[in-house]
Amino acid sequence: MSIILGINAYHGDSSACLVIDGKLIAAAEEERFKRIKHWAGFPGDAIKFCLKESKLTLEDLDHIAINSDPKAQLFKKLKYTIRHRPDPKFLLERLRNKKIRMSIETELQNIFPENSFSGSIHKIEHHLCHLASSYLVSPFNSSVAISVDGFGDFSSAAWGICDDDKIRIDQRVFFPHSLGVFYQAMTQFLGFPHYGDEYKVMGMAAYGEPRFLNKMQELVLCKKDGTFLLNLEYFLHHNTNVDYQWDGGAPVVGNLFNVSKLEQLLGFGVREKHEELEQNHFNLAHSVQQMYEEAFFNLLEASYTQYENDQLSLAGGCAMNSLANGKIFRDSSYKKVYIQSAAGDAGGAIGAAFYVASQNSGTKERFHMNHAYYGPSYDDDYHQKLLKAKASELDEKLFLIEKLEDENKLCEKTADAISKGLVIGWFQGKMEWGPRALGNRSILCDPRRANIREILNLKIKRRESFRPFAPSILFDDVVSWFEENHEVPFMMQVFKIIEDKRKLIPAVTHADGTGRLHTVDQESNPLYYMLINEFKRITGVPMVLNTSFNENEPVVCKPEEALETFLRTKIDLLILGHWAITRL
Numbered sequence: 001m002s003i004i005l006g007i008n009a010y011h012g013d014s015s016a017c018l019v020i021d022g023k024l025i026a027a028a029e030e031e032r033f034k035r036i037k038h039w040a041g042f043p044g045d046a047i048k049f050c051l052k053e054s055k056l057t058l059e060d061l062d063h064i065a066i067n068s069d070p071k072a073q074l075f076k077k078l079k080y081t082i083r084h085r086p087d088p089k090f091l092l093e094r095l096r097n098k099k100i101r102m103s104i105e106t107e108l109q110n111i112f113p114e115n116s117f118s119g120s121i122h123k124i125e126h127h128l129c130h131l132a133s134s135y136l137v138s139p140f141n142s143s144v145a146i147s148v149d150g151f152g153d154f155s156s157a158a159w160g161i162c163d164d165d166k167i168r169i170d171q172r173v174f175f176p177h178s179l180g181v182f183y184q185a186m187t188q189f190l191g192f193p194h195y196g197d198e199y200k201v202m203g204m205a206a207y208g209e210p211r212f213l214n215k216m217q218e219l220v221l222c223k224k225d226g227t228f229l230l231n232l233e234y235f236l237h238h239n240t241n242v243d244y245q246w247d248g249g250a251p252v253v254g255n256l257f258n259v260s261k262l263e264q265l266l267g268f269g270v271r272e273k274h275e276e277l278e279q280n281h282f283n284l285a286h287s288v289q290q291m292y293e294e295a296f297f298n299l300l301e302a303s304y305t306q307y308e309n310d311q312l313s314l315a316g317g318c319a320m321n322s323l324a325n326g327k328i329f330r331d332s333s334y335k336k337v338y339i340q341s342a343a344g345d346a347g348g349a350i351g352a353a354f355y356v357a358s359q360n361s362g363t364k365e366r367f368h369m370n371h372a373y374y375g376p377s378y379d380d381d382y383h384q385k386l387l388k389a390k391a392s393e394l395d396e397k398l399f400l401i402e403k404l405e406d407e408n409k410l411c412e413k414t415a416d417a418i419s420k421g422l423v424i425g426w427f428q429g430k431m432e433w434g435p436r437a438l439g440n441r442s443i444l445c446d447p448r449r450a451n452i453r454e455i456l457n458l459k460i461k462r463r464e465s466f467r468p469f470a471p472s473i474l475f476d477d478v479v480s481w482f483e484e485n486h487e488v489p490f491m492m493q494v495f496k497i498i499e500d501k502r503k504l505i506p507a508v509t510h511a512d513g514t515g516r517l518h519t520v521d522q523e524s525n526p527l528y529y530m531l532i533n534e535f536k537r538i539t540g541v542p543m544v545l546n547t548s549f550n551e552n553e554p555v556v557c558k559p560e561e562a563l564e565t566f567l568r569t570k571i572d573l574l575i576l577g578h579w580a581i582t583r584l
Contacts, residue, residue: 002360003056004063005047006353009104011068011152012038012195012251013346016046017374017433018054019353023367024137026053027374027433029346032557038196039554040251042104043349044111049376058108058115065122065356066104067129067348073154076174080154084239124352126152127316128167130343133351135162135313136358137369138338144309146299149316149344150180157316159226159299161307165358165366170306176238177230179295180317182220185235185256186288190281191271195251201285202323203467206511208279208286215265216291226302228295234261277466293324293331300332310335315351319343319492320435322516326494329484341372341434341490371524372438372490375431378559383576386559393567400582407527407578414575415534418446418544422572423460425549427562428527432555436491437548438518439472439528441555441562443571445545447471450506452545460569462552468516469547471508474532475519477542481505482517491518507545518546 004019017027026049031037033045051057108117124132130147145167146159156178160169187198221229232238235257243254263269268280296318304310312334319325319339328337340347354367380403387394387401394401404410418424424444432438443460445452457465470491479485483496494516502509509515522529536542548555549562551569556562559576566574566581574581 002063002357003061004065004353004356005050005061006065006067006349006351006356007043007047008067008345008347008349008352009042009107010040010246011345012040012246013342013344014039014041014043014046015342015346015349016043016050017349017353018050018056019350019357020054022354022357022365024350024369024374026050027342027350028376028431029342029433031554032375032431035554035561036250037554038251039249040246041248042107044107047111053376058112058117061117062119063122063356063360064104064117064119065124065352067124067126067152067345067352069123069125069153071123072125073174077154080175122352122356124355126348127155127158127172128169129348129351129355130315131158131160131162131167131169131313131351132355132358133347134315134319134338134340134343135167136165136354137340137350137367138313139368139370140311140313140336140338141366142309143311143313143338144303144307144334145313145315146303147316148179148296148299148318150178150184151175152345152348156180157227157299159303161309162313167355171226173227176232176235177228179220179228179292181235181237181256182230183288183292183318184253186284188255189257189262189270190285191273191275193273195253199320200464200467201288202321203464204277204282204285205289205323206286206468206514207466208282208284210287210290211283212266212287213290216287217294218265220291220295222295222298224302226299228299234258234265289323292318292321293327296321296324297327297331300328300334304333312337314339315343315347317344322492322494323514325492326514326516328493329486339490339492340369341432341436341438341492343434343492346434370489372433372436373430373440373525374433376557377430378577380577380579383559383579386563386576387579387581390563394581398584400584402580404578404580407530410575410578410580411527411531411534413580414444414531414573415538417573418444418535419538421446421449421452423452423455423570425562425566425571425574426531427549427556427559427574427576429525431557434490435555436518437546437555438489438491439520439525439546441549441557442472442546443549445469445507446539447505447508447543447545448539448541452507455570456547460551460571461547468510469508469545470516470518471505471543472518472520472528472532472546473543474529474536475521477536478517478519481543482515487521488517488519489521489524491516493517505541505543508543
């Protein structure tokens with residue numbers, strides 16, 4: 001038996017997973033336990049969960065794999081330092097980070113003082129982990145693999161060919177050039193300073209036009225071999241001590257761009273965080289997205305020309321760009337694509353673990369990650385004890401509490417409530433791996449009601465009004481509602497909704513007529529499938545609006561958090577397993 005703990009540590013979206021004999025057993029992000037978005041540091045609670053889930057201790061582990069290798073690209077780093085002589089504070093900060101990242105044994109000893117680890121620790125290069133996190137759990141025996149993100153181990157992108165569990169990296173883009181840094185810098189310029197705010201720019205893009213694309217083309221240069229260069233006059237990360245905080249809290253990234261140069265280029269100033277959004281901002285967001293896509297598809301076509309393999313395994317933080325991902329089949333030569341549910345740095349934990357497994361495995365049986373349900377779960381007895389403990393807050397005059405053992409009746413009640421315009425908190429089974437709610441920690445609504453978006457954004461989610469919502473759709477019905485018929489189990493692609501269907505589902509239709517779909521099949525999530533199928537029977541619409549079960553915080557992990565969110569917001573009905581709590 002081979003037992004491998006994979007971790008993503010000292011970076012945003014800290015996480016851990018457990019792989020036993022080449023199969024993923026458990027996986028979770030630290031933010032769900034710490035309740036701080038994108039928590040960065042050592043994933044102690046996630047490790048505890050993974051071991052508890054499998055009834056193991058630290059002593060049972062054969063290997064620990066981390067998705068970073070401080071020794072990777074050492075010659076490139078030295079060459080860059082000698083040639084460019086950056087600010088000494090810049091170098092000292094990088095050396096401090098490397099020192100921290102070499103203390104895994106100490107971290108484990110602090111978390112598990114009564115246990116010891118006697119296995120092997122493997123530091124795996126960052127982008128190799130990204131490629132492994134997609135290809136080694138994909139349905140492909142052979143594929144092109146591409147990783148694109150901010151930076152990791154001195155690279156921002158890497159790609160190559162994969163065959164029979166072997167990954168060969170042929171091309172990289174090195175520091176200081178990065179599509180991730182470009183997108184993050186422009187996100188900051190648009191007034192969204194927090195780590196992970198790039199999805200807000202993606203949401204804004206649908207409301208703008210490419211008025212600033214020519215300006216963006218001055219920032220990013222695409223080359224024929226698929227690589228790209230930044231015009232470094234407009235950026236600071238390569239020679240300035242930008243504030244990076246990755247240790248024990250919300251990640252922080254300081255200002256990445258040259259304010260005066262970028263304002264001069266664009267003709268208007270940096271948007272302050274609470275300043276009103278104007279059309280210029282939406283046009284810039286659209287232009288940023290289009291520039292990213294120009295570079296992304298240039299890379300895709302160059303890689304396809306090189307390998308002539310039409311199967312793609314995609315990873316890295318930029319692989320979370322669902323707008324670009326949705327155009328892969330239309331705007332590139334690739335015919336199949338796999339993107340796992342935690343494509344960003346959290347997924348590096350899986351990449352590190354599966355890479356070590358591939359090097360130590362004697363079996364040829366492939367593991368395919370076709371669902372994302374690898375987190376904590378709770379049974380109905382747990383829910384019942386919680387409801388009893390909270391009896392004083394759940395006064396019978398305010399709430400109706402009932403248990404529906406029959407899953408058909410549970411789904412009938414919930415689907416009927418959705419069809420009547422109510423907002424549902426849906427808490428079931430194992431928590432999803434990755435940032436998307438995929439039907440186990442979800443808020444559900446009727447996609448036919450245009451006013452639902454405003455209700456959710458202002459009264460429950462408490463976020464910007466332009467932010468879109470996704471449809472969870474029965475896979476067999478995709479062909480009747482979307483212009484492309486592909487399985488999208490992890491909500492990673494945006495497709496065009498068929499034009500005459502858009503008016504039927506305004507709550508999940510973006511301003512440009514698209515939708516970020518989540519396809520649901522009966523095998524991977526039978527209860528959620530049953531619920532959507534019942535909603536289809538009532539309304540004729542084979543989908544529900546699905547957004548993450550949270551209120552401007554990490555997605556709920558435990559039933560306590562689901563109940564607290566229900567009580568402090570205007571959610572109408574909470575389903576905890578087979579328990580239904582209705583607001584009267």
